[in-house]
Amino acid sequence: MNGTGKAFGLKAGEPLADARARVPHLLVEEAAPELEAALLGFIADWCDRYTPLVALDGSDGLLLDVTGCAHLFGGEKALLADVLERLEKQGFCVSGAVAGTPGAAWAVARFGTREVIEPGNEFAALAPLPLAGLRIARETVQALEHVGLTTIADIAGRPRAPLASRYGPELVKLLDQALGQQGDPISPRFATPVVMAERRFFDPIGLVEDIKAVTLSLGRQICEALGRRVEGGRAFELALFRVDGAVQKIVVGTSKPLRDAKRILALFAEKLKADESVLDAGFGYDLVRLAVLEAQADAPDQLSLVGRGRSEAEADLAGLIDRLGARLGIERVGRLLPVDRHLPESQFAVVPAATVREEALSWVGLSGPDLGLGFSEHASAECDRAEPDGAWQELPVDRPLRxxxxxxxxxxxxxxxxxxxxxxxxxxxxxxxxxxxxxxxxxxxxxxxxxxxxxxxxxxxxxxxxxxxxxxxxxxxxxxxxxxxxxxxxxxxxxxxxxx
Structure with missing residues (x-):
């Protein structure tokens, strides 16, 4: 129901016949829960521009944890005004509030006015609101109203034990959560990125060259952050926020920890070559964000002083796997993994190449010393001890390769x-x-x-x-x-x- 319906005195849940009797020119649309859920998901993606911690709240609401983010938008009031103004320009009927607890923000957004509640003022803001603002069941609201308790102020000062005994512990829990006397964590739709860098634009950009330049610059920032953590990225996400509210996300994965901005850009370039329809700038992007979704420990490697060493050769193979994965999907690039089975046709399995450790890729009788069937922890060390003058001799192949x-x-x-x-x-x-x-x-x-x-x-x-x-x-x-x-x-x- 929009604001116009509320202005006519209509309430959610009342019979349609009664509503049409009171408002003859009432316009009604059939409910489409699946489409509404998809639309709410798109709005949640759009809200990522304010914070990565966005949670779905039922079928008609969102909860944003803006802790530490408000100063980027000029404060909490400016952030709230910007969110509501942008959504209204997109044609949505919205209401919102900022508070120190999710329960207080939920109640004020639905039953109060658009405002920012300072920490410690939750009771003053919630006191005049109806009991439905506590997110309790309708039956509990009706039972409380039956005995004359109609607002949050009517029960906030009462002893908790009688309330819990008569109306259930859920009422007391939600009341304490709204007042900040009990924790009320939210569950974001996606995990918080390990490292993230973003850039906003006063004038939107849309050229592929500009997007690549921004991606390279953001890549250098996250690589510096990963270097301080002694980690490398295994999954990267490039999020492009259009001025009309649409959000386009591109995700690439790697076979080994990566901490090189140019290689990160190359992976996204390969992704775009495979599917040019991923990018649709429309009226342009006003925000570009590069995030590391997964990271892994990655200590610096010692460079070889005598030509190309083992690490350089492995880097070339990893680069090939990453490029193929960017085009085809990282899960579609496979390698053969030894399996400890007695039948020849069962002695290998095709697994995603990005998940295979090099020391696991050895079969008995096919490469150097007998490393055993399956993987061996000392395989890598044995390979490193191989003589560079050709002393490493392959054993005769006594079985077909295919x-x-x-x-x-x-x-x-x-x-x-x-x-x-x-x-x-x-x-x-x-x-x-x-x-x-x-x-x-x-x-x-x-x-x-x-x-x-x-x-x-x-x-x-x-x-x-x-x-x-x-x-x-x-x-x-x-x-x-x-x-x-x-x-x-x-x-x-x-x-x-x-x-x-």
């Missing part, structure tokens, strides 16, 4: 049931084997490899792998599934990979 998943069945003929194949047919082509090596036996874990396990349970069946070569030099990786006469009477053959 597997066929799922493995494809083949028709194979062997001289003996547990021997290598002499020839096999795959995809309607017959291959004659001239060389073979194996078997490499992979037995199931004891908890699923019982002797009475059903043959169709593939995880519980032994596999014998062979590396074979045909007469044309093509090399394949086949395995026979099931031990003859112990697990199955007719072993089956599968092709799981082809060597390059």
């Amino acid at each position: 597997l066929i998943e799922p493995a494809e069945p083949v028709e194979a003929v062997a001289m003996v049931p547990e021997g290598p194949p002499l020839r096999f047919r795959w995809r309607r082509v017959l291959y004659k084997v001239v060389r073979s090596e194996g078997p490499e036996r992979i037995a199931p874990p004891w908890w699923i490899g019982a002797s009475d396990a059903p043959p169709e349970h593939r995880d519980g069946v032994t596999r014998d792998y062979f590396r074979i070569e045909d007469e044309d030099g093509r090399r394949f990786w086949l395995y026979r599934e099931g031990l003859y006469q112990r697990e199955t009477g007719a072993p089956r053959w599968y092709l799981q990979g082809v060597f390059a």
Whole structure:
């Protein structure tokens, strides 16, 4: 209900027929809770220009924690006037108040006048207001009015124990919170940024070059702040506030802690290249904010004196992951992570590259010393001890780099049931084997490899792998599934990979 309806004496909650009988020319719109909630969210985003601590208050209100922010707008009165004036120009019917407690601000905004309540004056401001200003249930309000208690002053001076006993402890709690005698924290929609820098403009800007220049300048500010904290950013948000109230936010993530303003700008530039529709300046932006949403400890690295070292190479890879993540989404860029499983096709998992530690990326038999299957805490130290003159020798690759998943069945003929194949047919082509090596036996874990396990349970069946070569030099990786006469009477053959 707007101010005009209140001027005619209408009240929220009364029957529509009674309202139309009193005001025949009354205009009524069907309620749309989903759209109203979305609109309230947009307004909350717009209010981020005053403070990052914005909380939703029911379906029609917002709570802003402006502690430490009011001086940026000339004081609390000037801040309140600016908020209400801007929202009214956007076509909203609004009311607001500033107080030392959320409860007092809530009551004065809805039942009082637009004013700033100084700390300690909560009782004087709340005393003449109706009991509904305490945010209590309508049934409790009606019960209090039934005994003649109609204003907050009527119950503020009464003993708390009888009130709680008769009307419930919630009444006493909300009363004490409104008067500042009990804590009343708010729950912001989003967590407070770790570090934040912003710039306001008297004349709005809209050119991409201007936005990049401002982003670079703000990036230097937050990098200095991160340096003092010995941290690097892992998630950055660029918020652009348009003069018409719209707010556009761009978020980028990194694979490693980042504290370089130029690289931060490059990530946002990649994001804009991927989707130019993200920026729509309209009539221009009057506020630009750069915030660090997540940070991580990042001690300075010792630079190498003999050319490019390990840290420089890792920085190049991290930069590639960040650029791809900015364009495609940081969660869509994956790396293979070793998994401690017995089956070859289960020994890796694709995980977001930004969440993988370098020392976790080692498979046994594929890179240098036996680092074990899965991740090893001493992997990085082993790599650092590698000799620069080529003493680091890769072990022979005894498995294909890429597997066929799922493995494809083949028709194979062997001289003996547990021997290598002499020839096999795959995809309607017959291959004659001239060389073979194996078997490499992979037995199931004891908890699923019982002797009475059903043959169709593939995880519980032994596999014998062979590396074979045909007469044309093509090399394949086949395995026979099931031990003859112990697990199955007719072993089956599968092709799981082809060597390059």
